[in-house]
Amino acid sequence: MQPKKIGIGIVVIIVIGIIAAAVGGSSGGAPSNAVVNNALGSSTPGCEDTNSCFDPNPVTIAMGGTVTWENVDNAAHTVTSGSPADGPDGVFDSSLIMAGGASFSHTFDAAGTYDYFCMVHPWMSGVVIVR
Numbered sequence: 001m002q003p004k005k006i007g008i009g010i011v012v013i014i015v016i017g018i019i020a021a022a023v024g025g026s027s028g029g030a031p032s033n034a035v036v037n038n039a040l041g042s043s044t045p046g047c048e049d050t051n052s053c054f055d056p057n058p059v060t061i062a063m064g065g066t067v068t069w070e071n072v073d074n075a076a077h078t079v080t081s082g083s084p085a086d087g088p089d090g091v092f093d094s095s096l097i098m099a100g101g102a103s104f105s106h107t108f109d110a111a112g113t114y115d116y117f118c119m120v121h122p123w124m125s126g127v128v129i130v131r
């Protein structure tokens with residue numbers, strides 16, 4: 001390859017890199033997807049005192065993004081939209097997510113703040129913020 005062509009090739013690679021960085025960073029700061037753990041030990045009360053039943057909590061994603069809850073605990077949990085006081089609100093419900101790494105995903109198509117909790121352990125509550 002001639003030196004001139006190598007020079008053009010390098011410029012093309014740099015331009016592609018700049019475009020890729022711009023596209024990747026255009027979601028307003030919030031990642032489009034996120035993973036939340038049903039924390040180890042959360043089946044015993046106490047995690048609510050340190051906001052550690054779900055990790056992280058709250059979780060923020062971009063509109064159209066997906067949250068995946070991974071149950072890394074040794075007990076089954078649910079991820080149910082709503083609150084322990086008012087009950088399920090019908091937006092999403094995992095039913096039982098089994099212990100040992102089972103998971104549940106929900107895609108959020110509308111901006112807003114979504115409260116959720118665990119039907120088995122009602123001290124476990126969390127929030128999804130969709131921007």
Ligand SMILES: [Cu+2]
Nearest residue numbers: 077118120121
């Ligand atoms: Cu639970």
